[in-house]
Amino acid sequence: MHESIQSCVFKNGWLGESEKKLFGRQRDLHDPVEMRFGITLERFSATLQHPLPGAQWGGIITRMALKAFENNTIEAVVTLHRTRENQFFSQPVLAETAQEIYDSRGNKPVLSPVLRSLETAYRKGIKKLLVIGAACHLHVLRDFQERFTYLQDMEIFTIGIPCVDNIDRQRWPWVLKRMSRSPLSAMHMEFMQDFRIHIRHTNGMVEKVPFFSLPQELSDPSIFPVACMSCFDYLNSLADVTVGYLAAELRPDEKRQWVLVRTQKGKTLIDAIRNELTCYPEEGKWDCKKFVMNTAEATIASMKVQSRTYSPDRKIPLWLGHILSGVLSLAGPKGIGFAHYSTDFHLIRHYYYVRERFPEQLERLVPRHVRSILEEYDLPL
Structure with missing residues (x-):
């Protein structure tokens, strides 16, 4: 708890120096697109040619995580499962098998302590890790990586979800x-x-x-x-790759998703499944x-x-x-x-x-x- 508070965005602020440390610069204030969407290597819409059953939309995030696990890019995934008592409630999990990763699919629109499993990964000696989370989680993670030597020994990949309107579990x-x-x-x-x-x-x-x-x-x-009402990183700009739906054309039969590749690690994750995707340029x-x-x-x-x-x-x-x-x-x-x-x-x-x-x-x-x-x-x- 103490470490999380020290690294919280409400102590350190949104983006700014964190963005500069990750990309070597802050977003360009003269570029109206980069100002909104953050720094990217590429952006496009895509559908999985074989959508994952039970996924929220097509399942691109889950498929990236599975593929990274299958090809030994990572050893485990810090993510969320649904609780047994409620489809929308979440519980943090360190997914160490393909089935556990597959079971993480689907949105949980309540406040979730995703990073609770990070310590479990460290204590198990895992060296190659994927973290899937909202912007607040990844801001904390980036600060953790800088402050704690034991995380600097890990190779950490990140997938971000656009997120802004979560709800307290009780409400x-x-x-x-x-x-x-x-x-x-x-x-x-x-x-x-x-x-x-x-x-x-x-x-x-x-x-x-x-x-x-x-x-x-x-x-x-x-x-x-x-x-959540004080969040200024809707599009999860410190993730290696962000996957959402905002700029994708709404075609329910195709379940298009919007992909924002931000770093070389993000490119590694998306390239591993690129032959499983049908990709489209941004439109509108x-x-x-x-x-x-x-x-x-x-x-x-x-x-x-x-x-x-x-x-x-x-x-x-x-x-x-x-x-x-x-x-x-x-x-x-x-x-x-x-x-x-x-x-x-x-x-x-x-x-x-x-x-x-x-x-x-x-x-x-x-x-x-x-x-x-x-x-x-x-x-x-």
């Missing part, structure tokens, strides 16, 4: 019950590019809930942990300024409210929500435009969350590129 059942008609059968959940939440159930059915039709009480920032129009500005004012206003009673009723009826989602899916940003919009939305939201609640932390927490992005929109600092 998750309450949140899921307000999202889904059948919370007990839900097994996968994600906010998607069609402006709907996709909830996959144990019978294979996918329930789609428009963002606009969520109960008003789910608009309360307090349902998210303070740490970059510009989304009008779309961001349409939501910025309301977003900033909601971050200023620190005490409010929210209604349990839906914001708008489901049928109207589906119409709005359909219109935005056609007319709104797509591909890299959607990734641009989603990144900027979260950076704006979190900047004003911190400014209103923890103004003394602004200098420490907020990376320099966030202010450049706010200036693009002429938003007050």
Whole structure:
């Protein structure tokens, strides 16, 4: 616990020197794409030609981990399994067999102590390790690697997931019950590019809930942990390779995922399965300024409210929500435009969350590129 606090991003800040140490430089403030997505060697969308059964989408992260294990690039994986009592709850695990790695597939949208298994790996004498985690985990890991000689003796590969809106485990059942008609059968959940939440159930059915039709009480920032609302590394910029969905075209039958290769280690991981992928270039129009500005004012206003009673009723009826989602899916940003919009939305939201609640932390927490992005929109600092 003491070591984790010493290396926590809320002590050391997001990105900045950590990015410089990993890449030899910080992201270019004159490059609008690199400012949002971080430093990369290559970016593309891809599908696994043979998707893994039971994976959240196609299973690229799990397949990379399995392949790295099969070809002896690594000896074990620091990751998460689902708990027996809840599909969405997680438990940290050091996966040392192919089956244990395979069992780690699927998103767990609750706060998770992934790095708890790092000490187990060290005590077992493992020298080649893969760590799969969110940005906060990998920031801590990078600091651990610098501070502790016993980790410097390990060769560590990292796969990052884009992450921002986790839920406290105690509150998750309450949140899921307000999202889904059948919370007990839900097994996968994600906010998607069609402006709907996709909830996959144990019978294979996918329930789609428009963002606009969520109960008003789910608009309360307090349902998210303070740490997640203060996150400024949505796209996991210190990972060797980041895999998500934001800039991938939404084709449910293809389960496309977005791959951001950041380091040579990341290239090693993706190259090992490249012949198993069908790859596509990034698509979509970059510009989304009008779309961001349409939501910025309301977003900033909601971050200023620190005490409010929210209604349990839906914001708008489901049928109207589906119409709005359909219109935005056609007319709104797509591909890299959607990734641009989603990144900027979260950076704006979190900047004003911190400014209103923890103004003394602004200098420490907020990376320099966030202010450049706010200036693009002429938003007050």
